[in-house]
């Protein structure tokens with residue numbers, strides 16, 4: 497039976513979001529229908545909405561943005577095992593992977609249909625906490641583990657070092673905690689005001705990324721087995737390349753923004769969407785069935801700061817503008833049911 501619910505539609509590139517009533521459909525084979533209680537705004541969302549960045553270029557309109565959410569399962573399609581009506585879940589959609597095909601499956605709406613395989617049960621974890629963790633932690637772990645080959649918790653060596661550049665943000669903070677949990681010694685760059693928190697998260701040394709001698713300070717801390725820029729800006733990419741005088745590779749959350757030496761490889765991908773791809777099906781199963789539920793159930797990571805924005809879907813436009821304008825520290829979380 498169809499249910500009326502509110503969605504937030506983007507009518508065309510550069511347009512303002514419009515909140516509208518629409519009718520639900522039923523989940524197909526392998527899918528579930530979730531009543532969505534929390535979304536966390538990511539820089540990618542804001543860049544897509546405000547500046548038509550990345551996957552926004554392939555959208556067909558009207559479209560619903562947002563790729564992660566958390567809520568309660570309302571219906572289960574055929575062929576779904578292990579997830580039942582009433583389960584509390586955190587989930588990802590294909591909204592940013594195949595944006596034209598899945599233009600109405602984003603999470604900026606009250607009811608969302610998603611693939612059961614990209615859904616994790618969250619038990620008693622609050623919806624806010626689940627969405628604060630899933631997308632940026634998944635980005636960090638995909639970059640470090642899937643794309644750089646770091647390994648799983650407990651498999652690393654303390655005498656080997658990892659560098660996380662730009663550890664102040666969500667992806668960076670979670671990357672520090674993951675690398676530490678794997679067992680490596682972690683060196684970070686961050687703002688001086690963040691030193692205490694970075695040490696608590698697992699950093700052994702914290703270098704100010706704005707210091708004029710940042711590269712020299714990092715050279716003294718190295719060498720590094722794995723290098724990751726979680727800010728992804730061009731100067732971070734140049735700095736990481738400078739720390740690889742004999743060549744090598746580093747991962748970056750943003751594509752190459754500068755010329756790099758021929759012997760340095762930049763590893764860039766849509767890390768946050770890696771689990772949507774069948775080539776990563778083993779990783780997907782590990783992430784949603786084992787690792788993420790364990791992290792949530794045992795509070796294995798310290799979450800980033802967040803602000804709850806009142807007003808539900810109607811507040812999305814301004815909140816994303818604030819993220820885009822760099823006015824927000826931490827994440828903004830919105831409840832589409834309000």
Ligand SMILES: NC(=O)c1ccc[n+]([C@@H]2O[C@H](COP(=O)([O-])OP(=O)(O)OC[C@H]3O[C@@H](n4cnc5c(N)ncnc54)[C@H](OP(=O)(O)O)[C@@H]3O)[C@@H](O)[C@H]2O)c1
Pocket residue numbers: 538539540632635661662663664665666667668686687690705726727728729732748749750765766767768769825826
């Ligand atoms: N490729 C992917 O799959 C993927 C996935 C997720 C995110 N991203 C991208 O990754 C970036 C970070 O995302 P996020 O969610 O972590 O953002 P965030 O939580 O908003 O992090 C922003 C923080 O990063 C630090 N920062 C900003 N610019 C920096 C710079 N130039 N150098 C060092 N640190 C800097 C600042 O902290 P301090 O002032 O405390 O230093 C800032 O508050 C965004 O550009 C996002 O689009 C890519």
